[in-house]
Amino acid sequence: MNRTESGPKFYIPTLSDLLKLTKTKTIYAKSNPNSPRKETLLPCPPDTAGGGDAPQVPKCACRVPDGTKSASDRGKTGAGVTGSRTGSTCKRDKELALPAGATNPGLLRHIHNAARYRLPQCFEGACVSVKQRTHNNWVLGHSMSFSSVTPGGYKVLLSYVDKTKAIGLPYFVMEAAPGGQMSCEIRVGPSKGTRATIVAQMADRELYSFESIFDAYFNNFTTSVIGVNKEFIALHYLQAITDQISLGAEVVARGQASELSSASGAARWVGEDHSVSATLGNRGLDLCYARAIKPFLTVSAMLEVGFAIRRAVATMAYEWHTDAWTVRGSVDSDGLVGATLQRALGGQNTQLACAISALLNHPNDKFRLGFGITGAII
Known part of the structure; x- marks a missing residue:
């Protein structure tokens, strides 16, 4: 993952973003909460087939991070909790077999997702992706990308999800490129209330990135342990005080750079159509607000302040969606303006989708445009 003040060091975009359909029904949408916020662009758009809150073909609700490092991503100042490479996990309360009356607050690293999910995931160039499903839980995918900014080329993906189980576990995905780069992610459920994830990345026959995550869900709180290479280990805790209020804490211990420990x-305070969340520590402040303006519009505002680098970034974003398409847009105090349009071709139940992306960098007077199309063979 790219190195940030508060996140893992290494990152390689994964094709699983192209082969997953997002399904969200409430303001608690899922996203990648801690990607480095830069203008480097993703070679392919995420496969959403309508995106946002639009009804989708039934899929696992997990959203593997888009691997994006664009104007829409957060984490530039190093404020807020430490995110993970895998982003949101398959986490639906009814699938965790919690007892009746349990109030589970979700994971700490997803505390800002209601606001951050509205940010557009901008990309550059052109991409064509095709996936083929089988009757034995396996999916084979192919992707060809073309870009003048990021390396393009052909990639293949092999994934496995147990369709016979509501939670879709065990889950496995492997991505490989002709140049020898490969990434692998495995997620299992040791028990009804726990999730374990391992992510490994290889290049030139060497293992250069390894991340392990263990999440535990209890009646009214969650805990997580995140380890990345030999660089740091993070401990998360989030407690549901009431149905609307949750409080939590994070401790990050770094071995090689103890001064960066935090x-x-x-x-977080949530209501029927709004969410307010904040994280405050010795590294910085992160404040997010999201409001659903029914029935089709959601707006959000984010403020990130890094104490160490003495920098603040403010962002405003919106998401406008229907059953067949989703538009997301954002503008921030750095002068970056981005927008994406994701369209399900032929209707919400189609297996073909396209995405268009635009990003304008006012300070550098640069403009990037992207187009992608994704199809599924059943």
Whole structure:
């Protein structure tokens, strides 16, 4: 993953973003909460087949991070809790077999997702992706990308999801490129209330990135342990005080750079159509607000302040969606303006989707445009 003040060091975009359909029904949408916020662009758009809150073909609700490092991503100042490479996991309360009356707050690293999911995931160039499903839970995918900014070429993906189980576990995905690069992700459920994830990346016959995550869900709180290479280990805790209020804390211990170790507290207040979340620690402040303006529009605002680098970034974003398409847009105090249009071709139940992306960098007077199309063979 790219190195940030508060995140893992290494990252390679994964094709699983192209082969997953997103399904969200409430303001608690899922996203990648801690990607480095830069203008480097993704070679392919995420496969959403309508995206946002539009009804989708039934799929696992997990959203593997888009691997994006664009104007829409957060984490530039190093404020907020430490995210993970795998982003949101398959986490639906009804699938965790929690007892009746349990109030589970979700994971700490997803505390800002209601606001951050509205950010457009911009990309550059052109991409064509095709996936083929089989009757034995396996999916084979192919992708060809063309870009003048990021390396293009052909990639193949092999994934496995147990369709016989509501939670879709065990889950496995492997991506490989002709140049020898390969990434692999495995997620299992040791028990009804736990999730374990391992992500490994290889290049030139060497293992250069390894991340392990263990999440535990209890009646009214969650805990997580995240380890990345030999660089740091993060401990997360999030407690549901009431149905609307959650409080949590994070401790990050770094071995090679102890001065970058950190501790932070977090809080979230949610209502029927709004969400307010904040994290505050010795590294910085992260404040997010999201509001659903029914029935088709959601707006959000984010403020990120890095104490160490003495920098603040403010962002405003929106998501406008129907059953067949989703538009996301954002503008921030750095002068970056981005937007994406994701369209399900032929209707919401189609297996063909396209995405268009535009990103304008006012300070550098640069403009990037992207187009992608994704199809599925059943």
